[in-house]
Amino acid sequence: MRTGHETELRTDGDESSSKPPLEIGLVIAGRMDDARMQAVETMRDRLAGRLQRDFDQFRWVLRIVNRSETRLRRPGSVRVEPTELLEIGQTERESYRWDFIIVITQSDLRTHDKPFAMGIVARVQDAAILSTSRLDPEGVSATARPQDRGDLLATRLLALALHALGHLNGLAHMDDPHNIMYEPATPADLNTMASWTAEQKEDVAANLRLIADVRLEEQVDALRSSRLSFYLKGTWVNRHEIADAVLQAHPWEFPRRLARLTTAAFSTALILLMTAETWDLASSVSPGKLLILIVIALSVTTAFVTARQRLLVRRTRRLTEQTVVANVAVVAIVLSGMMTTFFGLLGTTLAFQVLVFRTSVVRTWAASLQEPWTFAHSLVVASFVAALGLVIGAFGASFEEYNYFRHVAFVDEET
Numbered sequence: 001m002r003t004g005h006e007t008e009l010r011t012d013g014d015e016s017s018s019k020p021p022l023e024i025g026l027v028i029a030g031r032m033d034d035a036r037m038q039a040v041e042t043m044r045d046r047l048a049g050r051l052q053r054d055f056d057q058f059r060w061v062l063r064i065v066n067r068s069e070t071r072l073r074r075p076g077s078v079r080v081e082p083t084e085l086l087e088i089g090q091t092e093r094e095s096y097r098w099d100f101i102i103v104i105t106q107s108d109l110r111t112h113d114k115p116f117a118m119g120i121v122a123r124v125q126d127a128a129i130l131s132t133s134r135l136d137p138e139g140v141s142a143t144a145r146p147q148d149r150g151d152l153l154a155t156r157l158l159a160l161a162l163h164a165l166g167h168l169n170g171l172a173h174m175d176d177p178h179n180i181m182y183e184p185a186t187p188a189d190l191n192t193m194a195s196w197t198a199e200q201k202e203d204v205a206a207n208l209r210l211i212a213d214v215r216l217e218e219q220v221d222a223l224r225s226s227r228l229s230f231y232l233k234g235t236w237v238n239r240h241e242i243a244d245a246v247l248q249a250h251p252w253e254f255p256r257r258l259a260r261l262t263t264a265a266f267s268t269a270l271i272l273l274m275t276a277e278t279w280d281l282a283s284s285v286s287p288g289k290l291l292i293l294i295v296i297a298l299s300v301t302t303a304f305v306t307a308r309q310r311l312l313v314r315r316t317r318r319l320t321e322q323t324v325v326a327n328v329a330v331v332a333i334v335l336s337g338m339m340t341t342f343f344g345l346l347g348t349t350l351a352f353q354v355l356v357f358r359t360s361v362v363r364t365w366a367a368s369l370q371e372p373w374t375f376a377h378s379l380v381v382a383s384f385v386a387a388l389g390l391v392i393g394a395f396g397a398s399f400e401e402y403n404y405f406r407h408v409a410f411v412d413e414e415t
């Protein structure tokens with residue numbers, strides 16, 4: 001079964017089976033010792049068996065691709081960056097037609113939200129990362145026999161893989177410590193996470209059915225259509241998946257998580273508010289022009305951040321539906337994040353105006369305004385200031401560390 005760097009396991013040998021196929025690619029990234037490799041293979045076999053038993057309406061294919069030669073760590077850093085591993089997974093996916101990617105590494109994962117992580121879930125990319133670093137009971141009980149060690153590692157990897165697949169298929173956490181969707185706090189918690197409820201199974205099955213549907217790129221007309229119409233069609237067909245991915249990314253937390261962007265945007269807004277010319281200029285802008293200004297500010301910042309942080313998946317080969325989903329989702333995530341920041345700025349500047357600036361002062365600043373000052377004028381000034389603040393803020397975002405922004409955009413959970 002072993003061919004060079006790859007091993008493949010089909011749970012149903014009959015290729016001509018009428019069951020729709022579902023493929024999971026397990027990518028070994030970076031050096032992995034024999035004991036762990038063995039545990040990964042055991043886990044793959046158990047996972048394949050489990051999925052075939054629980055979701056027998058599909059034909060499961062699980063392939064291990066060994067990329068242990070990949071050099072991960074940059075000199076001096078102990079932990080490996082999850083977004084780097086996601087990229088490795090995406091590169092491999094180009095060669096195969098995988099529905100899910102699970103990247104497995106022996107290195108510890110760098111985290112941004114939690115002190116440590118055993119796994120990472122990235123819904124936009126249908127990908128998960130598992131790290132054996134903290135799962136390996138080696139450090140916990142030195143007296144354990146090697147086979148027990150391997151068995152426990154495989155058990156924990158399996159629980160983590162199922163947990164990730166649960167998230168990738170839209171499941172949320174459960175309080176029951178025996179449930180696969182329990183949120184594990186320690187590696188030992190994984191030992192008991194083994195079951196799903198009938199309802200969870202149904203939800204996963206429903207989502208898998210959508211995924212197993214004939215992929216768009218396999219339809220004859222898709223091959224003939226232009227890039228744009230392929231994108232439009234792909235977006236429409238996957239609109240629910242894209243909406244889910246955006247919700248999972250919590251774009252409303254962007255202002256809090258992207259501190260540099262937010263600081264730059266708010267500082268700009270404050271300075272603009274303290275400038276008389278802003279009031280004079282903004283109060284004479286018509287609502288139509290203001291709307292155009294806001295649309296431009298949101299588009300420019302979204303495009304700038306997406307390009308600058310290299311968030312789009314680029315394909316050297318033909319365009320696939322998965323690429324369309326990943327790219328449209330990430331643009332929607334950034335756009336929603338920008339809109340959150342914009343409305344946050346708008347609300348804050350408006351409140352600041354109403355509370356701090358007396359109308360008599362404002363009136364003298366907006367010198368060229370011929371009519372009496374109303375709330376509508378305050379709203380116009382606040383929108384103007386928020387739009388400009390956002391643009392400057394996006395330049396601030398370019399100072400966010402490269403991997404951090406990608407992390408915010410792609411990673412849904414550190415487990």
Ligand SMILES: [Zn+2]
Binds near residue numbers: 163167173182413415
């Ligand atoms: Zn979780």
